[in-house]
Amino acid sequence: MSALLEVSGISVSFDGFRAINNLSFAIAECELRAIIGPNGAGKTTFMDIVTGKTRPNEGQVLWGENSVSLLKLNEAQIARAGVGRKFQRPTVFEDQTVAENLTMALKAARGPFRVLWWKPGLETEARVTALAMEVGLDAHLARKSGELSHGQKQWLEIGMLLAQEPRLLLVDEPAAGMTLAEREQTTTLLRRLAQRHAVVVVEHDMDFVRRLDCKVTVLHEGSVLAEGSLDHVTANPQVIEVYLGRG
Numbered sequence: 001m002s003a004l005l006e007v008s009g010i011s012v013s014f015d016g017f018r019a020i021n022n023l024s025f026a027i028a029e030c031e032l033r034a035i036i037g038p039n040g041a042g043k044t045t046f047m048d049i050v051t052g053k054t055r056p057n058e059g060q061v062l063w064g065e066n067s068v069s070l071l072k073l074n075e076a077q078i079a080r081a082g083v084g085r086k087f088q089r090p091t092v093f094e095d096q097t098v099a100e101n102l103t104m105a106l107k108a109a110r111g112p113f114r115v116l117w118w119k120p121g122l123e124t125e126a127r128v129t130a131l132a133m134e135v136g137l138d139a140h141l142a143r144k145s146g147e148l149s150h151g152q153k154q155w156l157e158i159g160m161l162l163a164q165e166p167r168l169l170l171v172d173e174p175a176a177g178m179t180l181a182e183r184e185q186t187t188t189l190l191r192r193l194a195q196r197h198a199v200v201v202v203e204h205d206m207d208f209v210r211r212l213d214c215k216v217t218v219l220h221e222g223s224v225l226a227e228g229s230l231d232h233v234t235a236n237p238q239v240i241e242v243y244l245g246r247g
């Protein structure tokens with residue numbers, strides 16, 4: 001299976017401190033992957049590098065079948081190349097309805113110039129409904145986003161990201177602040193999305209990671225400490241020592 005994203009030998013230092021240290025790993029097309037690790041392991045910095053927010057001092061970040069170097073692209077170009085990022089806190093427009101938020105995301109996905117003469121039409125309405133269905137919000141299209149629960153706002157934001165038709169979705173700590181029922185629905189959603197997109201989830205909640213039922217990468221001090229099934233990595237004595245053992 002060829003890689004969609006291949007990170008090889010990347011290092012990044014902040015004031016002499018190596019936050020990412022010779023990190024290498026790959027994500028396949030339509031793969032669901034969880035990244036876990038203690039605070040400060042480099043999980044956020046890894047996502048910052050892939051999305052172009054932080055530049056590594058060394059290494060390569062290769063993308064797609066033509067192995068395009070993402071390090072040569074800026075943040076907007078990386079997003080257009082198909083990398084979508086969901087931050088921990090939802091940033092939906094609370095005064096707008098679910099449908100309006102999704103419509104705006106579709107407009108933004110068409111690019112700033114086309115928006116000038118672009119008017120919402122039937123095709124857009126159908127796409128908005130399809131996006132809402134994909135994230136389980138089709139019954140809430142007319143509601144103001146501010147009235148949604150925390151979990152529903154997170155799903156709306158995922159729907160807004162899907163408007164860009166990303167090939168890779170980076171999702172930062174989705175379980176935080178969600179009820180148990182929302183967490184369960186979110187794992188179902190992420191698993192379903194991984195049928196058509198690669199999805200990388202950074203998460204501390206082990207029950208959530210277990211329900212994702214996917215390959216897990218454990219980061220520690222900016223490198224891969226262990227990789228494999230959740231049972232495999234959680235049985236690793238080093239993982240227990242640096243991460244799981246610290247209740």
Ligand SMILES: Nc1ncnc2c1ncn2[C@@H]1O[C@H](COP(=O)(O)OP(=O)(O)OP(=O)(O)O)[C@@H](O)[C@H]1O
Pocket residue numbers: 014015019037038039040041042043044045046
């Ligand atoms: N812009 C920055 N300037 C200085 N140090 C930074 C910067 N960004 C990250 N770091 C440091 O790099 C290390 C890795 O941080 P990072 O946020 O990537 O870890 P993390 O695994 O995401 O942690 P958490 O689970 O707490 O979110 C930390 O020690 C952090 O303090």
